[in-house]
Amino acid sequence: MSSLFGPLSAGALSLPNRVVMAPMTRNRAGADGVPGPLMAEYYAQRASAGLIITEGVRVSAAGHGPVGQPGLHTRAQIEGWSRVTDAVHRAGGRIVAQLTHHGRIAHPDLLPQGVQPVAPSAVTARSDARTAKGLVPTVPPRAMEVADISETLNDFAAAAMAAVAAGFDGVELQGGNGYLIHQFLSDGTNLRDDAYGGDAAGRVRFAVDAVRAVAGVIGADRTGLRISPGTGYNDTAEHDPALTYGLLAEALEPENLAYLHVVEGPDQGLPRLLRERWTGVIISSPFTGDDPTDPDTARDVLDSGRADAVSFARYFAANPDLPERIRAGAPLTEPDPDTFHDGDAEGYTDYAAHRPAVA
Template sequence: MLNALWNPIVAGEISLPHRLAMAPLTRSRSTPNGVPTELNAEYYAQRASHALIITEGTQPNADGQGYTLTPGIYTEEHIAGWRKVTDAVHKAHGRIIIQLMHVGRIAHPDNTPHHGQPVAPSAVQPKGDMFTASGLQEMPVPRELTTEEVAATVDDFRRAAAAAIAAGADGVEIHGANGYLLHQFFATNTNQRTDRYGGSVDNRIRFAVEVATAVAEEIGAGRTGIRISPGNPFNDIAESDTHDLYPALVRALAPLNLAYLHVLHGGDDEPLHALRKQWPTTLVLNRAGTDIATRAQDVQDGIADVITVGTMALANPDLVERVRTGAPLNTPDPETFYGGGEAGYTDYPTHTA
């Protein structure tokens, strides 16, 4: 069944040599103003043998930052920094897309460049604390975006996508999962709006569809992907109508003919199979917490076209070769996942026979 991983595939306009891709992983190692560095370029270039690299979440505007030392893609400095990364990956014969992630309410003013109040669909405070330079702090009540500000945020995604292409990326992925801004519009506990972005399913998916449409218009649908995580409670999300909302979302997105849909599996195969039947192009699947053989079976069975791996890719820069040859895998070190320097970032060893 592992043989299924090694067949090439084309996702939109992006040709992939095989089907084992790298999932987005926050690493918090950019500069304080969100500019990628030479160290980031080295990290991604080390992993260029993956079919596709999906970068860490990258904020499309200043409000979109929630965590410390995460990268942005909305200034000329950001574009220049990302150009170092994309050039290094392309020199290593890889393909890389930048994930556009607006965190919405999952933020703290101390972590944003303007130190402003976080924004969200509604003024509903998230449970939990946020790591800041001065330690853990309670996340505050966010400010509800006005109808006009929602439209302006759509334009920010559009501009960020153009900036990603200017930085040399092969495309972008829109982050609509894991309790961040798009996901907050989907969920009834975080979206209590009464305008055209709240209430009905069609209204709650509207922002995501507008963002995807704007990005596809700006850089081409064949270079645009979107990630979703149906039923995922991460970041204090409570979805009351998953089985209605996600089919409606996929129906609305399907005519755009995007390069791919990236699904973070939530443990229930029934909705996954339903989405597979609905989605017209490449389906990328992240079945977290399972081994490569299990994930490869999804490709063999036609449930997924491409699979993504997270911590396995983090800890094994040569993961593709290790999987091909059956070599043992390095063990990830959670203590070095976020922040710091080379340790736990660019110093994981490659396998030597």
């Protein structure tokens, strides 16, 4: 039986515990996508996590996600992140950057002048983009040409190198939640008939190429991948996730990645199938309905053997010293969803750490 407090080796990453901080978009970067001192303070406060996975960080201006999202494609952004990684390392932590491209969930209001969101196919998402005007409906995307695909793969590789230059311990590719990589995996959004579509083997190709592009420049042992099979996020229909993700796992298994991060849906068969196909480290973001992932669920996941570590999002937002609280059996502070996105220190860096009562 694994404990949440046993150490874990994940490629080049040495986690002192298995309580991982899940990626959480908090929209506190400046308009230029540069992380400031508040973000450094926020992440450093959470340095006792076995591993911190940052919020989604865009790999290019064309892949812009929500307003307030940081990037890793300019010198100023790299310098901003250097101060974040320094602060986390000084506090004893480990931190990887979640690299993302929003594809059709991007919005022209956030893209360079005249640039249209791109996607594997011209299928509009029934979803919203978070712009300076609030949540607005997504627009029809432009289907990517093969040249766009090559350029985007280069963007992922360049952002991974930028991440290492900024002092990150590694990167996680965002392959879930309905963003670009997931849009290629989904048979509802990928209607291509070239090598990047057509059947499940074609639909996994972009994810595999993106992972290899990143692993090729920073090392597979510093590269992780997050997927959210069959969850439907951002209008990504998947009619045969077992086939698609089984193929994806088979294709990436020999690469010896640092880890696979699996966002679970209600269908427990998929995480079990991935565990059978993946001999490397799996981090789970368990399915808990509307409730935040709690310590009992995390222990059950480890006991079931389907993952080696568990990521917590909302409870890490509200409990900067979450591992210590879990270890002490201390009560957890409930997060305030009104302060998840945008804003300042309130609901971001002002959650108190647990202090054991002095007898």
